[in-house]
Amino acid sequence: xxxxxxxxxxxxxxxxxxxxxxxxxxxxxxxxxxxxxxxxxxxxxxxxxxxxxxxxxxxxxxxxxxxxxxxxxxxxxxxxxxxxxxxxxxxxxxxxxxxxxxxxxxxxxxxxxxxxxxxxxxxxxxxxxxxxxxxxxxxxxxxxxxxxxxxxxxxxxxxxxxxxxxxxxxxxxxxxxxxxxxxxxxxxxxxxxxxxxxxxxxxxxxxxxxxxxxxxxxxxxxxxxxxxxxxxxxxxxxxxxxxxxxxxxxxxxxxxxxxxxxxxxxxxxxxxxxxxxxxxxxxxxxxxxxxxxxxxxxxxxxxxxxxxxxxxxxxxxxxxxxxxxxxxxxxxxxxx
Amino acid sequence: xxxxxxxxxxxxxxxxxxxxxxxxxxxxxxxxxxxxxxxxxxxxxxxxxxxxxxxxxxxxxxxxxxxxxxxxxxxxxxxxxxxxxxxxxxxxxxxxxxxxxxxxxxxxxxxxxxxxxxxxxxxxxxxxxxxxxxxxxxxxxxxxxxxxxxxxxxxxxxxxxxxxxxxxxxxxxxxxxxxxxxxxxxxxxxxxxxxxxxxxxxxxxxxxxxxxxxxxxxxxxxxxxxxxxxxxxxxxxxxxxxxxxxxxxxxxxxxxxxxxxxxxxxxxxxxxxxxxxxxxxxxxxxxxxxxxxxxxxxxxxxxxxxxxxxxxxxxxxxxxxxxxxxxxxxxxxxxx
Numbered sequence: 001x002x003x004x005x006x007x008x009x010x011x012x013x014x015x016x017x018x019x020x021x022x023x024x025x026x027x028x029x030x031x032x033x034x035x036x037x038x039x040x041x042x043x044x045x046x047x048x049x050x051x052x053x054x055x056x057x058x059x060x061x062x063x064x065x066x067x068x069x070x071x072x073x074x075x076x077x078x079x080x081x082x083x084x085x086x087x088x089x090x091x092x093x094x095x096x097x098x099x100x101x102x103x104x105x106x107x108x109x110x111x112x113x114x115x116x117x118x119x120x121x122x123x124x125x126x127x128x129x130x131x132x133x134x135x136x137x138x139x140x141x142x143x144x145x146x147x148x149x150x151x152x153x154x155x156x157x158x159x160x161x162x163x164x165x166x167x168x169x170x171x172x173x174x175x176x177x178x179x180x181x182x183x184x185x186x187x188x189x190x191x192x193x194x195x196x197x198x199x200x201x202x203x204x205x206x207x208x209x210x211x212x213x214x215x216x217x218x219x220x221x222x223x224x225x226x227x228x229x230x231x232x233x234x235x236x237x238x239x240x241x242x243x244x245x246x247x248x249x250x251x252x253x254x255x256x257x258x259x260x261x262x263x264x265x266x267x268x269x270x271x272x273x274x275x276x277x278x279x280x281x282x283x284x285x286x287x288x289x290x291x292x293x294x295x296x297x298x299x300x301x302x303x304x305x306x307x308x309x310x311x312x313x314x315x316x317x318x319x320x321x322x323x324x325x326x327x328x329x330x331x332x333x334x335x336x
Numbered sequence: 337x338x339x340x341x342x343x344x345x346x347x348x349x350x351x352x353x354x355x356x357x358x359x360x361x362x363x364x365x366x367x368x369x370x371x372x373x374x375x376x377x378x379x380x381x382x383x384x385x386x387x388x389x390x391x392x393x394x395x396x397x398x399x400x401x402x403x404x405x406x407x408x409x410x411x412x413x414x415x416x417x418x419x420x421x422x423x424x425x426x427x428x429x430x431x432x433x434x435x436x437x438x439x440x441x442x443x444x445x446x447x448x449x450x451x452x453x454x455x456x457x458x459x460x461x462x463x464x465x466x467x468x469x470x471x472x473x474x475x476x477x478x479x480x481x482x483x484x485x486x487x488x489x490x491x492x493x494x495x496x497x498x499x500x501x502x503x504x505x506x507x508x509x510x511x512x513x514x515x516x517x518x519x520x521x522x523x524x525x526x527x528x529x530x531x532x533x534x535x536x537x538x539x540x541x542x543x544x545x546x547x548x549x550x551x552x553x554x555x556x557x558x559x560x561x562x563x564x565x566x567x568x569x570x571x572x573x574x575x576x577x578x579x580x581x582x583x584x585x586x587x588x589x590x591x592x593x594x595x596x597x598x599x600x601x602x603x604x605x606x607x608x609x610x611x612x613x614x615x616x617x618x619x620x621x622x623x624x625x626x627x628x629x630x631x632x633x634x635x636x637x638x639x640x641x642x643x644x645x646x647x648x649x650x651x652x653x654x655x656x657x658x659x660x661x662x663x664x665x666x667x668x669x670x671x672x
Contacts, residue, residue: 066546143588187548200592210402211592212523212549221588223581223607230611232588245559252479252557252568254590256536256547271559275566 034180037173037331043286043323047177050284054260055184061282065185069259071251071272072178074192074199074216076265076306077288078207079170080159080333082297084119085305086166087194090153094137102136111136135236139219142231143197150201162333167206171288172334174263178207181261189259191215191251193243193268197234215254217242247272259283265290266306273311273320285320287311292326296333370516373509373667379622379659383513386620390596391520397618401521405595407587407608408514410528410535410552412601412642413624414543415506416495416669418633420455421641422502423530426489430473438472447472471572475555478567479533486537498669503542507624508670510599514543517597525595527551527587529579529604533570551590553578583608595619601626602642609647609656621656623647628662632669 038044053061054068075081095105095114105111110129113121122129138146154167162169178188190199190209196216203209220235242250248271251259262269262276265288273285290306291298300308315322325332374380389397390404411417431441431450441447446465449457458465474482490503498505514524526535526545532552539545556571578586584607587595598605598612601624609621626642627634636644651658661668 066540069548189548196589197592204402212405212525212590214592218589221585223584223611230584230607230614232584248559248566248568249557253532253554254548256533256550271566275559278566 034183035173035176037176037329039328039330041328043321043328046284046321047286050261050282051181051184054282063260063282067257067260068181068184068186069189069255069257070181070186070261071189071191071215071255071259071263071276072174073264073266073269073272074190074194076290077171077263077269078174078190079166080162080296081306082290082299083160083305085194086159086169087198089157089166090150090198091133091137093153093157094149095133098136131238134219134238138195138198139234139236142226142233143221144231146197146234147201150198154202164333167202168333170206170334171329172331173329174288175207175334177263178209182208186261187213189213189215189251189255191242191247191272193217193241193246195219196242215242215250217246243268245271248275251275262286263288264311266308267310268306270310274318277318277320285318287315287320287322289322289324291324292329292332294326296325370519371509371512373512373665375664375666377664379657379664382620382657383622386597386618387517387520390618399596399618403593403596404517404520404522405525405591405593406517406522406597407525407527407551407591407595407599407612408510409600409602409605409608410526410530412626413507413599413605414510414526415502416498416632417642418626418635419496419641421530422505423534425493425502426486426534427469427473429489429493430485431469434472467574470555470574474531474534475570475572478562478569479557480567482533482570483537486534490538500669503538504669504671506542506670507665508667509665510624511543511670513599514545518544522597523549525549525551525587525591527578527583527608529553529577529582531555532578551578551586553582579604581607584611587611598622599624600647602644603646604642606646610654613654613656621654623651623656623658625658625660627660628665628668630662632661 035044053059054063056062072078075085079086092114095111099105099115102111106115110122110125110132113125114133154165157166158164159166159169181188188209190203190207190213192199192215194216196214196218199216200211200214203214204211218239220237220239221232222235224231224233240246240250247269251272258279259276260279260282261284262273263286264273269287273287277283277285287308289300289308290296299306300312311320312322371380389395390399392398408414411421415422428450431447435441435451438447442451446458446461446468449461450469461468490501493502494500495502495505517524524545526539526543526549528535528551530552532550532554535552536547536550539550540547554575556573556575558569558571560567560569576582576586583605587608594615595612596615596618597620598609599622600609609623613619613621623644625644626632626636635642636648647656648658
């Protein structure tokens with residue numbers, strides 16, 4: 001008998017018992033502090049009060065478990081997104097790795113700028129350039145091959161400032177919140193502008209969010225037999241952009257039910273929060289505000305990545321919680 | 337305190353405790369006969385043996401719960417599909433209901449044939465005609481409005497032969513199988529050529545399959561504000577056809593993981609079964625064979641609806657279980 005399988009099995013049992021015990025005795029989930037990386041304050045209090053009200057069967061705000069859907073943006077909400085989206089770092093690294101097979105790239109944009117490390121040049125190629133980079137690095141392979149490539153990259157790539165693996169730059173307070181919600185019968189989903197198959201490589205290991213609960217941007221795929229073996233092949237054509245008004249569309253397509261909690265950090269999440277918090281029943285909208293240059297980054301209205309302007313302007317009138325990274329979070333990045 | 341909510345809550349608790357007890361003590365799930373509508377025989381034995389092997393931690397075939405993904409076709413697999421797909425009956429009824437607002441329809445195909453009850457005429461309008469009917473009955477409204485329309489129709493429409501609501505024409509043996517798999521830690525998904533938003537109206541109530549585990553064909557949708565309220569509007573444009581080679585594509589898109597069990601009934605499910613049963617680990621493919629004209633319908637190679645030819649020809653060599661409705665099922669339709 002494989003001892004690793006046995007241990008995994010035992011942990012599954014323990015986890016399942018614990019989850020049921022907590023759902024059955026909500027007081028347990030309340031009493032234990034699931035959110036040690038959150039400072040005591042208004043933001044944490046709002047979250048805990050909301051969870052208590054929707055899980056208390058005697059409350060007017062009670063929501064049955066099947067309807068406890070919580071959606072989270074990824075970049076800038078569950079992990080860092082500066083100095084560039086981590087998936088963009090993957091793309092740039094892939095172009096460099098693939099360059100020896102493409103002798104034409106050093107003279108052809110956007111590859112020329114990527115290989116020269118000229119980020120302004122890359123940006124100047126605009127949306128067309130980005131699609132070229134996507135096609136060169138994300139398509140023309142099977143889904144299995146793509147996953148392996150992402151997995152290999154995550155194992156070795158390091159963040160330029162923190163010198164840590166990108167999957168270690170996930171936020172401890174958010175991972176605690178995901179676990180806290182699940183312990184209270186919520187189903188947690190990622191709804192991100194990032195590539196769905198990119199995120200699925202690490203979402204289960206890092207966030208305990210299984211692949212079927214990850215919604216993201218996608219390219220077209222096609223079913224084929226190769227050597228009599230079925231494969232899914234990735235095509236160089238955008239299928240769905242899961243950003244801005246695309247987020248509620250993606251939520252409706254994949255989940256088919258309106259969430260009761262939405263957490264984002266940029267104006268790309270505005271419509272997702274608007275959709276969630278316009279539901280007739282109880283709901284909660286939250287925004288991570290990156291205001292901590294010392295421990296992470298400080299940016300909002302002027303940033304090209306993760307720009308947050310309308311969200312800040314309208315949060316108060318809409319009742320959304322603006323979470324201050326500096327004041328509300330005791331810890332930023334997760335240890336593991 | 338609302339007594340209905342309390343009762344519902346109590347049932348959720350009981351169900352959760354039971355599920356955990358069964359996952360924790362697999363012998364319980366084995367001992368109790370979860371499949372009373374299945375006759376004892378080779379088909380039932382194959383199913384039970386498979387479930388026991390993938391849930392037994394001491395087995396070479398053990399599969400961790402997170403990877404226990406089971407996918408089911410809907411039309412002809414979970415409920416009847418004769419004398420026409422039930423969603424087509426909905427479309428025809430909707431055309432009749434909407435006709436007073438469309439004075440041009442009595443002279444315009446495919447509406448003319450629908451209103452005249454001329455099914456051969458409808459069929460003669462081909463794919464273009466079907467898209468016209470879809471656009472007229474499935475688009476140009478919000479998702480909430482569409483759901484309400486489907487819900488109202490299901491409440492009153494009756495099957496021409498059985499004189500029962502369509503949702504009562506679900507198969508008792510299949511509902512038992514869904515529950516049996518879930519009691520053994522499986523996550524059950526519907527993967528159907530039918531419209532995803534059509535099925536989601538009843539999937540949770542009838543199959544205990546929540547909307548986020550329903551994959552189907554879809555039309556494009558768009559996020560809009562109407563009277564300052566966010567809505568998702570359905571557009572008259574096909575987005576995704578979840579049939580044949582589209583089924584593995586849909587599975588990869590929505591689930592992101594290869595299933596270990598797939599159950600279909602027609603050649604539209606062939607690629608889904610092929611994809612599932614080509615995985616390196618344990619897997620099981622099954623086909624409902626409609627061979628029971630007395631209690632339901634008998635059709636396969638020659639049928640325009642639910643045609644099954646290649647599946648029958650290749651099932652033996654591929655190790656797929658052909659379930660005989662006549663011999664393997666004690667009961668056909670569910671009572672509730």
